[in-house]
Amino acid sequence: MDGIDRAILRKLQENGRMTATALAVGVGLTLAPCHRRLRELENNGVIRGYGVDVDPAKVDLGFEAIIFVTLRDRSSMKDFEREVGEIGQIIDAQRLFGEPDFLLRVMASDLPAYQRFYDDVLVGLPGVEKLTSTIVMKNLKSGGRLPL
Amino acid sequence: MDGIDRAILRKLQENGRMTATALAVGVGLTLAPCHRRLRELENNGVIRGYGVDVDPAKVDLGFEAIIFVTLRDRSSMKDFEREVGEIGQIIDAQRLFGEPDFLLRVMASDLPAYQRFYDDVLVGLPGVEKLTSTIVMKNLKSGGRLPL
DNA sequence: CCATATTGCGCAAGAATCTTGCGTAACATC
């Protein structure tokens, strides 16, 4: 993990489908060593995979909400985590220290669809004591590019 | 945008660097039409780009925090948004309806590094009235894969 | 200080993949 490796990761964060040839030029190497470094980063688990940035609005997911969840007790924690993992509309979930216990990010088509999701799914999650739901007005930043 | 297009997006969410040939097999097309659909999805802005999933811990960013920000007044809104956009350690930022005004996600090496970032950068952002900072204990889900 | 090991680079060539022009079939429109 030196500066060239970080440069490779930076370039790939900008364009994950960039050809190894273009990548090599961008980081000042020839194709072969650049290619080997890339494989190494993949094998070491530095690169966990590749993704695509899909515009949510273009696939009928124009509505986004943040939900703060507090659980009644620790005993439902496992069940809660398992169910959250299985629900595709929850695209992001963290367990936090302190209050609230969890932070969820949910995608839906629109407000009515979200309301149904809230009533039918969220309130039924195991051990939920309190749900606070906040609508996202604007996404300033997303995609999770790391500062390298 | 039909079922095949959604299948293409699903496959690419699993592996954004998948070859068009493998993609074609996966969605039940031959190479050529699959390739053209992919280009079309890119040109229509359905696909905004491609990314790489880097393990934060492997690049010395093993610490993650969520920050709730409330601003003193609307007048600093623009300045606040601009500065947030320029800070690389803030990897995610949303403006919300109601309280709090903003939700930020911050990456750092460790707790001491985060404390310095908090004191030197976060408290100095324009118009900040209240900052509530919560440490992420566990990432249940991330990467932002959409349900397609 | 020199011999040897290790690491990482560049070159090159065969394999795989991409890209695109073209012809054809399926479906809709009138």
Add this chain to the structure above:
DNA sequence: GATGTTACGCAAGATTCTTGCGCAATATGG
């Protein structure tokens, strides 16, 4: 039932990937 539209599959030239090999630079040990 004629015509237009859309999307498919085939095929071939261009590009890109993948890997074996040799060489140079920096460490390691006598």
